[in-house]
Amino acid sequence: MITPPRTEVSRRQFLVAGGFAVAAACLVPRGLFAQADELVPEAMRESATAKITVQTLRRNISVLLGPGGNIAVLTGPDGKLLVDAEIVTARPNVSAALASINADPIKQLINTHWHFDHTGGNEWLHEAGASILAQENTRKHLLVDTRVEGWHHTFPAAPSGAIPSTVFGEEYAVHSNNTTLALKHYPPAHTDSDISVHFEEADILHVGDTFWNRDYPFIDYSTGGSIDGQIRAAEANLSKVNDKTIVIGGHGAVGGKADLILFRDVLVEMRDKVATLKKQGRTLAEVVASKPGARYDAEWGRSFMTPSAFLELVYQGV
Numbered sequence: 001m002i003t004p005p006r007t008e009v010s011r012r013q014f015l016v017a018g019g020f021a022v023a024a025a026c027l028v029p030r031g032l033f034a035q036a037d038e039l040v041p042e043a044m045r046e047s048a049t050a051k052i053t054v055q056t057l058r059r060n061i062s063v064l065l066g067p068g069g070n071i072a073v074l075t076g077p078d079g080k081l082l083v084d085a086e087i088v089t090a091r092p093n094v095s096a097a098l099a100s101i102n103a104d105p106i107k108q109l110i111n112t113h114w115h116f117d118h119t120g121g122n123e124w125l126h127e128a129g130a131s132i133l134a135q136e137n138t139r140k141h142l143l144v145d146t147r148v149e150g151w152h153h154t155f156p157a158a159p160s161g162a163i164p165s166t167v168f169g170e171e172y173a174v175h176s177n178n179t180t181l182a183l184k185h186y187p188p189a190h191t192d193s194d195i196s197v198h199f200e201e202a203d204i205l206h207v208g209d210t211f212w213n214r215d216y217p218f219i220d221y222s223t224g225g226s227i228d229g230q231i232r233a234a235e236a237n238l239s240k241v242n243d244k245t246i247v248i249g250g251h252g253a254v255g256g257k258a259d260l261i262l263f264r265d266v267l268v269e270m271r272d273k274v275a276t277l278k279k280q281g282r283t284l285a286e287v288v289a290s291k292p293g294a295r296y297d298a299e300w301g302r303s304f305m306t307p308s309a310f311l312e313l314v315y316q317g318v
């Protein structure tokens, strides 16, 4: 496997600009295909040139949709506040996208969780002027070498400039640009460091990787994630929204309540089907071959999270 430079551990491109998914290939988290070893370095390479689009949402809030995690951007007299930081190699295109919104300086960064496609830009954004805020487990994982079995990859400890200077446990509030941001930690879900960020006046909710819009989610069992935790977070997200709430997930298009319901329903259906098959003694290969998600696979399995990759993660947790 190619050794990634320093912290620039990235993973395969999830999404191409302006839409979804790419990356056909049979990449799975572990076990089934050898190509999984290439997932992180390939994400790094692809993200260097992947397009990033800017979508204006409500009030002074926009979103950047690119190869890694979706970035929310709040602008105003206090300078730009970002929620998430993309894959490090996406820097040139993130930088250009931010400049295209306006000339406000970059002042604050919030990480929704510790993964490289959400924290990869921490160091350069800090150098550009951002102070970094996250849940305490994000800092914990960034401070040391951390293995993600699902990606066959060990992420080296992040450089000091990438480490969040402020962390919190369960809840935190930020006031910036005449906006109140309410931050809330989830019980272990996609990882043990997931938070939601609610822009209260605009009613925009960034939920990080607890929601993938029409895309099977990766679940990081190595740092606290599980299919049941992911489902609990999906339920929690539903309790936080109304019909007008704009929801930004970690990956996929911006959505709303109906998309959260669909995501929850797909996870529950897949979990139940896989659990039943596993109880009957079916092997993972047999479960994959039975195609329990046949009616979703064409749409939901287009990114690096192929149907078999997702089924393997569900199988592991039931």
Ligand SMILES: [Zn+2]
Pocket (backbone or CB within 6 Å): 113, 115, 190, 209, 250
């Ligand atoms: Zn993630």
